[in-house]
Amino acid sequence: MFVSNDVSTTGTMQERHIVQPRDAQHPIVLSTEELHVFYGKKEAIYEGDLQFARNQITALIGPSGSGKSTYLRSLNRMNDRIATVTGRIMYRGVDINQPDIDVYEMRRRVGMVFQRPNPFAKSIYDNIAFALRLRGTTDKHELDEIVETSLKQAALWNQVKDDLNKSALALSGGQAQRLCIARAIAVKPDILLLDEPASALDPVSTSQLEDTLLELKKQYTIIIVTHNMQQAGRISEYTAFFNQGRVLEYDTTSHIFTNPQVQITSDYVSGNFG
Amino acid sequence: MKTTQQLEKQLKRHSKAAKLEIWGKVVSFSALLLIVAVVVGIIGFVASKGIATFTSNHVNLWDFLTEKKWNPGITDANGKPEVGALPMIVGSFLITILSAIVATPFAIGTAVFMNEISPNKGAKILQPVTELLVGIPSVVYGFIGLSVVVPATRAIFGGSGFGVLSGTCVLFVMILPTVTSMSVDALRSVPRYYREASLALGATQWQTIYKVVLRAATPGLMTAVVFGMARAFGEALAVQMVIGNAALMPGSLVDPAATLTSVLTTGIGNTVMGSLQNNALWSLALVLLLMSLVFNLIIRLIGRKGRLQ
Amino acid sequence: MNSKTQNKIAIGTLYGVAGLVVLILLALLGYILVSGLPQLSWHFLTAPAKAFLKGGGVGVQLYNSFYLLILAMLISFPIALGAAIYLYEYARDNWVTTTIRTAIEILSSLPSVVVGLFGFLFFVVKLRLGFSILSGAFALTFFNLPLLTRSIEDSLRTIDLSQREGGLALGLSRWETITRVILPAAVPSILTGVILSAGRVFGEAAALIYTAGQSAPALDFTDWNPFNISSPLNPMRPAETLAVHIWKINSEGIMPDAKAISSGSSAVLVLAILIFNFAARYLGKRLYKRLTSA
Ligand SMILES: Nc1ncnc2c1ncn2[C@@H]1O[C@H](COP(=O)(O)OP(=O)(O)O)[C@@H](O)[C@H]1O
Numbered sequence: 029m030f031v032s033n034d035v036s037t038t039g040t041m042q043e044r045h046i047v048q049p050r051d052a053q054h055p056i057v058l059s060t061e062e063l064h065v066f067y068g069k070k071e072a073i074y075e076g077d078l079q080f081a082r083n084q085i086t087a088l089i090g091p092s093g094s095g096k097s098t099y100l101r102s103l104n105r106m107n108d109r110i111a112t113v114t115g116r117i118m119y120r121g122v123d124i125n126q127p128d129i130d131v132y133e134m135r136r137r138v139g140m141v142f143q144r145p146n147p148f149a150k151s152i153y154d155n156i157a158f159a160l161r162l163r164g165t166t167d168k169h170e171l172d173e174i175v176e177t178s179l180k181q182a183a184l185w186n187q188v189k190d191d192l193n194k195s196a197l198a199l200s201g202g203q204a205q206r207l208c209i210a211r212a213i214a215v216k217p218d219i220l221l222l223d224e225p226a227s228a229l230d231p232v233s234t235s236q237l238e239d240t241l242l243e244l245k246k247q248y249t250i251i252i253v254t255h256n257m258q259q260a261g262r263i264s265e266y267t268a269f270f271n272q273g274r275v276l277e278y279d280t281t282s283h284i285f286t287n288p289q290v291q292i293t294s295d296y297v298s299g300n301f302g
Numbered sequence: 303m304k305t306t307q308q309l310e311k312q313l314k315r316h317s318k319a320a321k322l323e324i325w326g327k328v329v330s331f332s333a334l335l336l337i338v339a340v341v342v343g344i345i346g347f348v349a350s351k352g353i354a355t356f357t358s359n360h361v362n363l364w365d366f367l368t369e370k371k372w373n374p375g376i377t378d379a380n381g382k383p384e385v386g387a388l389p390m391i392v393g394s395f396l397i398t399i400l401s402a403i404v405a406t407p408f409a410i411g412t413a414v415f416m417n418e419i420s421p422n423k424g425a426k427i428l429q430p431v432t433e434l435l436v437g438i439p440s441v442v443y444g445f446i447g448l449s450v451v452v453p454a455t456r457a458i459f460g461g462s463g464f465g466v467l468s469g470t471c472v473l474f475v476m477i478l479p480t481v482t483s484m485s486v487d488a489l490r491s492v493p494r495y496y497r498e499a500s501l502a503l504g505a506t507q508w509q510t511i512y513k514v515v516l517r518a519a520t521p522g523l524m525t526a527v528v529f530g531m532a533r534a535f536g537e538a539l540a541v542q543m544v545i546g547n548a549a550l551m552p553g554s555l556v557d558p559a560a561t562l563t564s565v566l567t568t569g570i571g572n573t574v575m576g577s578l579q580n581n582a583l584w585s586l587a588l589v590l591l592l593m594s595l596v597f598n599l600i601i602r603l604i605g606r607k608g609r610l611q
Numbered sequence: 612m613n614s615k616t617q618n619k620i621a622i623g624t625l626y627g628v629a630g631l632v633v634l635i636l637l638a639l640l641g642y643i644l645v646s647g648l649p650q651l652s653w654h655f656l657t658a659p660a661k662a663f664l665k666g667g668g669v670g671v672q673l674y675n676s677f678y679l680l681i682l683a684m685l686i687s688f689p690i691a692l693g694a695a696i697y698l699y700e701y702a703r704d705n706w707v708t709t710t711i712r713t714a715i716e717i718l719s720s721l722p723s724v725v726v727g728l729f730g731f732l733f734f735v736v737k738l739r740l741g742f743s744i745l746s747g748a749f750a751l752t753f754f755n756l757p758l759l760t761r762s763i764e765d766s767l768r769t770i771d772l773s774q775r776e777g778g779l780a781l782g783l784s785r786w787e788t789i790t791r792v793i794l795p796a797a798v799p800s801i802l803t804g805v806i807l808s809a810g811r812v813f814g815e816a817a818a819l820i821y822t823a824g825q826s827a828p829a830l831d832f833t834d835w836n837p838f839n840i841s842s843p844l845n846p847m848r849p850a851e852t853l854a855v856h857i858w859k860i861n862s863e864g865i866m867p868d869a870k871a872i873s874s875g876s877s878a879v880l881v882l883a884i885l886i887f888n889f890a891a892r893y894l895g896k897r898l899y900k901r902l903t904s905a
Pocket residue numbers: 067072090091092093094095096097098099110
């Protein structure tokens with residue numbers, strides 16, 4: 029499973045290959061610098077510094093246990109009470125990993141969708157509206173409008189528009205996940221983090237979800253963890269390959285899939301891994 | 303770069319959510335502290351009152367624990383007050399141990415039946431009945447003891463019918479549902495594959511139950527029994543109604559006797575605060591409290607040992 | 612003896628043991644209901660007690676039981692809820708938490724007579740509340756707190772971690788997530804726990820005999836001014852409950868029909884517990900369905 033260094037140095041292969049995005053039309057909105065994540069004494073992320081381009085989809089791939097979720101959850105500090113995260117997380121020029129950052133305000137800008145759909149035990153409408161109400165949007169018309177546009181953006185509106193008052197727990201897996209996306213974008217975030225959002229879905233729902241993400245890219249910067257390489261290939265502009273807590277390769281998706289520079293990446297994307 | 307500064311300011315503003323978070327933590331922690339304060343208060347108060355017998359009334363602790371005459375109002379030939387708590391201590395332990403000895407086989411047997419032999423009937427009949435009986439108030443047990451058990455004892459053994467035997471019977475029935483339902487939990491936590499592995503090796507069902515299931519569930523079963531004992535030891539009214547309340551060393555199981563709780567419930571209202579008679583009762587309460595701590599400790603030790611295995 | 616025979620004997624014995632236990636338990640229930648139900652009548656449930664004569668009722672005691680129950684639940688629920696929230700949602704796994712948990716466990720294992728005696732010492736004597744509803748309600752609160760806290764904590768545990776993460780990811784504080792997402796979802800199971808604990812409180816006597824007292828002054832059910840001494844709402848009056856009543860008339864025995872009254876009262880207590888049990892299950896299921904169905 030483990031490919032030792034001397035194998036990779038015998039060929040033209042490199043040990044680590046990182047190319048950060050450089051595209052004037054899609055400037056960097058989020059990046060990590062010298063990020064280290066520890067679970068207790070165990071270091072789960074090191075050498076994991078990436079930059080993310082605005083209005084693009086970046087895919088994080090790699091074998092399971094390589095640290096993709098750990099990295100992603102550090103970006104909006106969902107790991108705060110679980111892990112120790114050192115280093116800087118630069119969001120539009122501000123280090124959001126400082127202790128005096130208001131994480132609640134920050135998470136409204138950096139939203140997250142999880143692996144397992146987690147709709148709340150509320151009506152479909154309230155799933156989306158209640159966080160808005162808590163932050164002072166009480167006007168009924170305004171709420172109705174946000175609920176509708178969010179559901180439309182998440183490609184769920186047509187299916188649920190007559191059932192907005194029904195319990196969200198009665199939705200199917202694919203619908204529930206899209207509700208979670210609608211819920212996340214209703215608070216108008218800037219960046220959307222998704223951790224294997226399609227892993228619990230059937231192929232049809234998955235492909236619908238991918239279409240939705242491609243649509244959402246126009247408004248949001250999207251970072252998605254996926255174990256499905258075809259999916260990364262279909263939707264992302266950039267891909268980072270994680271292995272054992274490090275990013276071994278980061279480049280445009282087409283480079284990663286057609287011309288990987290690191291032996292392990294090559295093995296992984298060609299399916300020869302493990 | 304102005305926008306960066308603006309953003310930083312926005313992100314460092316103390317938001318409503320952050321304020322609510324502090325508020326929530328403070329409120330919920332205060333509630334928790336209140337409970338802790340109650341515990342400390344109870345132990346502190348009872349201990350300070352209970353110690354007064356020895357500190358301000360100068361009763362010898364050893365005499366208190368070993369003397370057999372309980373008559374705090376009276377002084378003996380040497381001018382010492384008669385505060386020998388041994389009869390009550392013995393009474394409490396006696397009914398606790400006896401009722402546990404009787405209840406344990408019944409409770410564990412029933413639990414095994416419910417969980418291993420006939421889970422269907424267990425779930426349909428026994429489970430609801432035990433759950434319901436766990437909730438029956440102890441005065442009801444006391445009343446039934448008084449109107450059924452005491453007359454029966456009187457008819458069979460003569461005498462008044464009040465005594466350790468009646469107390470044991472009442473406590474046996476009272477702790478039976480509790481011990482049973484906790485034993486069921488203990489058996490349930492034994493993984494299914496233990497049984498399958500044993501049966502696959504050709505063991506009979508009884509061998510599997512006896513050698514594998516009961517052995518694996520031992521810590522949980524012990525916890526259940528100790529829990530039942532703690533309940534029996536601390537039970538006041540049901541026991542007080544049937545034991546006869548004579549602060550004497552029980553000569554036989556059918557003689558009237560007394561327990562710590564029974565003397566407490568009958569005595570506290572009839573003594574004057576601060577008097578020796580009253581302090582001596584608080585000392586009994588202190589013994590009761592300490593014993594409940596000991597039971598707690600035993601349950602903890604069993605739990606820890608169970609986890610280490 | 613070969614193992615097959617041994618197996619048969621053992622299993623047969625277990626059948627016997629279980630049957631015997633069912634018999635004992637059913638006989639117990641049967642006795643209570645058969646001897647008690649015939650006593651029940653509107654008069655019995657509403658009339659005041661008579662000390663030396665036949666034919667009294669338990670109206671005042673029954674009312675006192677409910678009044679104390681409601682007061683005790685009103686005091687203990689918010690405290691238990693707060694404590695459970697802190698323990699499950701906020702507390703970290705360290706020695707402080709362990710110590711606090713131990714303290715709560717100790718409280719739950721204290722004999723209720725000890726809790727009652729403390730209530731007597733502190734509320735009745737020290738705070739000069741006398742034998743009163745208020746003293747009784749506090750004693751019942753102490754008795755109820757540890758188990759209610761644990762039951763609410765268990766209810767919180769049934770709500771998946773992903774629900775909490777969902778709230779946090781929307782930029783909600785943990786407090787908002789708990790109060791707006793977790794608690795509503797946990798209501799069915801919290802309610803079940805609350806009703807079951809209400810059953811325990813309803814039947815408790817040892818904690819009350821020296822706090823709420825052993826006498827039940829007549830009440831004037833037309834006077835709802837809580838400051839009047841005969842008002843049912845007055846929290847400063849002594850209030851013997853149904854459970855205490857059973858104990859009292861059986862230990863003093865000056866009532867000619869003590870046995871009949873006790874039978875009736877026991878049946879009322881057991882029926883109340885039965886109703887609490889069924890209500891808990893039914894309401895819990897019902898609410899859960901409402902929460903999750905389309
Ligand atoms: N809460 C946690 N506590 C301790 N270790 C964890 C925790 N979560 C993940 N890990 C460890 O960190 C490493 C990376 O895990 P993760 O980020 O979940 O990987 P991936 O998402 O790539 O599968 C793994 O070794 C995993 O065991």
